[in-house]
Amino acid sequence: MSVLADRIKEIIKPENLVYAKSPVLNDDIMHYCPGCSHGVVHRLIAEVIDEMGIQDQTIGVSPVGCSVFAYKYIDIDWQEAAHGRAPAVATGIKRVLPDKYVFSYQGDGDLAAIGTAETFHAVNRGENIVMIFINNAIYGMTGGQMAPTTLVGQITSTTPYGRNVDLNGYPLKITELLAQLPGAAYVTRQSVQNPAAVRKAKKAIRKAFEVQALKKGTAFVEVVSTCSSGWKLNPVDSNKWMEENMFPQYPLGDLKDSSRADADLYRIKG
Amino acid sequence: MAKVRGAVIVDTEVCKGCNLCVVACPTQTLALNRNVNNKGYHYSYMENPENCTGCTNCSAVCPDSCITVYRAKIE
Amino acid sequence: MxxxxxxxxxxxxxxxxxxxxxxxxxxxxxxxxxxxxxxxxxxxxxxxxxxxxxxxxxxxxxxxxxxxxxxxxxxxxxxxxxxxxxxxxxxxxxxxxxxxxxxxxxxxxxxxxxxxxxxxxxxxxxxxxxxxxxxxxxxxxxxxxxxxxxxxxxxxxxxxxxxxxxxxxxxxxxxxxxxxxxxLIDQRPRWTNEQIAEISGSWITVGKSKNRKKHVITSLEMDSSIMEGNNLRLQEKYNRMKAEEVRFEAIECDDAEYILVAFGSAARICQKTVQIARKKGVKVGLIRPITLFPFPEKIISEYATKVKGFLSVEFNAGQMVNDIRLAVNGKTRVEYFGRMGGIIPPPDEVEVALHQKLIKG
The missing domain is CATH 3.40.50.970 (Thiamin diphosphate (ThDP)-binding fold, Pyr/PP domains)
Known part of the structure; x- marks a missing residue:
């Protein structure tokens, strides 16, 4: 045993470090439930900011919902927006500070229900911001109510017998809709349930920030996520449930990768 | 022949015992401890440290960024 | 210029x-x-x-x-x-x-x-x-x-x-x-980044430099004791406004027996009403609050012991009249006259209302 302990000691040396928490992520213990995807996405954003060296140029806009406290964890300047208004707040920041990096971070209720108008119009204007969209098909903070993205038949505290389309309508594929807008430059859907997915998601977030630097239009990253508490599953089973039920409805991959549309396509003739 | 060996340090007070790292670990290095931390969570630890290759899969999926990973070539 | x-x-x-x-x-x-x-x-x-x-x-x-x-x-x-x-x-x-x-x-x-x-x-x-x-x-x-x-x-x-x-x-x-x-004022330059940093550098979100703590713009606070403190700080600020920022205009109030209180376009009409009434020998004055918050309660309170009554003239159902009543605190009569729905009463209509509601009443 002591041989083993010695061998571990041999390995744990600064020169052998291959992964440590980014300094852009602070030491506060996150308030999220065990296994929550928010924590992973926060970390990826922090790592991208760190690797791009833009900590001093980045302003985040946090939503209302579970990630209302995002500002506690990523060590950058933040504004906390009213429910659904993050894209408008981000627009206000970006318009007066066009050379800074501005991103909004929103859940499904914030982005796709109460803030639908702000979301659509920010993307339609082609605001040069990054929008991070956490879709876990449920309201976490308020206790597991139906979200616009809740699946048909999914049980939530306000759909105790499952989401019924006659009563509640359909799961909103807002990312597909946003990809149609000429202001969108980069629209992608990612997930963070396993190491490969996490690495892909990080690349997507990095790319979104790079698109912002090029002022090509809005960069939109959906992350299909879990909510163990809301789904009443443990974190590992939540990932399985997500793969089986969420991915068919919300397929992963890039939905758009170009640049804001050419204005001439839309110009009047006369 | 040089062998790649790894080791991880789990910040046990930050760990919430979500088990995602245990599932993500390809070498069955990690497990949840029978003991709990001050918050009552069964924290992750290296149950089989000799298996670790330092692949960083655990740290990649960790929602609480509580895993630090080291890797070395051992002769 | x-x-x-x-x-x-x-x-x-x-x-x-x-x-x-x-x-x-x-x-x-x-x-x-x-x-x-x-x-x-x-x-x-x-x-x-x-x-x-x-x-x-x-x-x-x-x-x-x-x-x-x-x-x-x-x-x-x-x-x-x-x-x-x-x-x-x-x-x-x-x-x-x-x-x-x-x-x-x-x-x-x-x-x-x-x-x-x-x-x-x-x-x-x-x-x-x-x-x-x-x-x-x-x-x-x-x-x-x-x-x-x-x-x-x-x-x-x-x-x-x-x-x-x-x-x-x-x-x-x-x-x-x-x-x-x-x-019109002459064109003034917009503030430079340096000026903004000097004026608001302690709280603005413009990107966090290495050696300062992050700034967070928020109204959220989960700790009740801190939140109450935030509220008290706001109230202290509003009290400072009350002490320092009250603005009003008092027209022909010195010898007035009746004072009209009106703001904005209603005050313009009341200015004429004062002239009409004075021509008829009724000593009427006008207080025009310029700041509605903070409300000019002190000047109204001072005149409350000198005049026979106040008439609040508003293009609404009587809203400011309540603030006047609080300032007067029962020391004299306070009545309201107003029109609604987009109707703007002419000065003589106000003068008639003054007679009906205060002088005759």
């Missing part, structure tokens, strides 16, 4: 916003104030001063854009009319709670609901008692002329930054649409 122009109240709001070095305007069209954004767009200030002008998708978006830009230490404003201000109420509450400076212009129209596009003063309570949720106050300026529309934009920004609080210019459709002579 001091260019003299004939302009509409709404147009002057726009010109003053540019000339005082405003950084951004976000708005949404609504009658009777659409000329504000139309003028800004026609002037294209982004080419000269770099001022941002953006038409938002709603008043909700406008005020939240104002929130975002104000959080960067910029001088930002919006304008709207009554129904639009109701939509902004959430954002205004957040701005007050987050202590963000901005100027909001309300060119009031009649309500409730969609109401009418004709002038009104029915948003007095909304403007002076908060309007959104929570314990907060706006600093409210009530212009009675096109010149004051101009001057209060300049003053509004000064006060907004002095107190880190939203300032509302509570105009009405009369002042917004009225054309008058106005003396």
């Amino acid at each position: 001091g260019e003299l122009r004939l302009m509409k109240g709404n147009e002057v709001i726009a010109i003053a916003a540019i000339r005082c070095g405003g950084d951004a305007y976000f708005g949404y069209p609504i009658t009777p104030q659409s000329e504000v954004m139309e003028t800004l767009m026609a002037e294209r200030p982004w080419e000269d001063t770099g001022m941002v002008v953006l038409q938002a998708e709603s008043e909700i978006a406008s005020i939240n854009m104002v929130y975002g830009a104000a959080g960067c230490g910029k001088r930002v404003m919006t304008s709207s009319s009554s129904p639009g201000i109701s939509l902004m109420a959430e954002g205004i509450s957040y701005m007050a709670g987050s202590e963000l400076p901005c100027v909001i212009v309300n060119v009031q129209r009649g309500g409730p609901g969609l109401g009418t596009i004709q002038p009104s003063q029915a948003d007095y309570n909304q403007a002076t008692k908060g309007g959104g949720h929570g314990d907060y106050s706006l600093l409210v300026l009530a212009p009675a002329s096109v010149q004051e529309m101009h001057d209060f934009v300049v003053l509004g920004f000064e006060l907004a930054f002095k107190y880190r609080n939203p300032v509302m210019i509570l105009a009405d459709g009369v002042i917004g649409q009225l054309m008058e002579k106005v003396k």
Whole structure:
């Protein structure tokens, strides 16, 4: 045993470090439930900011919902927006500070229900911001109510017998809709349930920030996520449930990768 | 022949015992401890440290960024 | 120097916003104030001063854009009319709670609901008692002329930054649409980044330099004891406004037996009423509150022991009259006269009301 302990000691040396928490992520213990995807996405954003060296140029806009406290964890300047208004707040920041990096971070209720108008119009204007969209098909903070993205038949505290389309309508594929807008430059859907997915998601977030630097239009990253508490599953089973039920409805991959549309396509003739 | 060996340090007070790292670990290095931390969570630890290759899969999926990973070539 | 122009109240709001070095305007069209954004767009200030002008998708978006830009230490404003201000109420509450400076212009129209596009003063309570949720106050300026529309934009920004609080210019459709002579200020430069850092460097979100702590603009606090402290700090600020910022105009009050109290366009009408009444030998004066919050309660309280009564003249169902009654505190009679729905009473109608409600009554 002591041989083993010695061998571990041999390995744990600064020169052998291959992964440590980014300094852009602070030491506060996150308030999220065990296994929550928010924590992973926060970390990826922090790592991208760190690797791009833009900590001093980045302003985040946090939503209302579970990630209302995002500002506690990523060590950058933040504004906390009213429910659904993050894209408008981000627009206000970006318009007066066009050379800074501005991103909004929103859940499904914030982005796709109460803030639908702000979301659509920010993307339609082609605001040069990054929008991070956490879709876990449920309201976490308020206790597991139906979200616009809740699946048909999914049980939530306000759909105790499952989401019924006659009563509640359909799961909103807002990312597909946003990809149609000429202001969108980069629209992608990612997930963070396993190491490969996490690495892909990080690349997507990095790319979104790079698109912002090029002022090509809005960069939109959906992350299909879990909510163990809301789904009443443990974190590992939540990932399985997500793969089986969420991915068919919300397929992963890039939905758009170009640049804001050419204005001439839309110009009047006369 | 040089062998790649790894080791991880789990910040046990930050760990919430979500088990995602245990599932993500390809070498069955990690497990949840029978003991709990001050918050009552069964924290992750290296149950089989000799298996670790330092692949960083655990740290990649960790929602609480509580895993630090080291890797070395051992002769 | 001091260019003299004939302009509409709404147009002057726009010109003053540019000339005082405003950084951004976000708005949404609504009658009777659409000329504000139309003028800004026609002037294209982004080419000269770099001022941002953006038409938002709603008043909700406008005020939240104002929130975002104000959080960067910029001088930002919006304008709207009554129904639009109701939509902004959430954002205004957040701005007050987050202590963000901005100027909001309300060119009031009649309500409730969609109401009418004709002038009104029915948003007095909304403007002076908060309007959104929570314990907060706006600093409210009530212009009675096109010149004051101009001057209060300049003053509004000064006060907004002095107190880190939203300032509302509570105009009405009369002042917004009225054309008058106005003396414009010369173009002032927008604040440089260095000036912004000096003025607001302790709280703005412009990117966190290595050696400072992150700044967070928020009104959220989960710890009740801290949240109560935040509220007490806000109240202390409002008390400071009450001590330092009361503005009013007292016209022919020295020998008055009756005093009319009116703001904005109602005060212009009452000025004429004072002349009519005095010609008939009735000693009438006029107090015109310029700041509606803080309300000029001291001067009203002082006159309460000298006059036979006050008549509050408002284009609403009687809102300011309650503030007058609080200031008078039972020391003399306080009556109300007003019209609603966009009707503007002529001065002699006010004079008749004065007779019926106070002199005869």
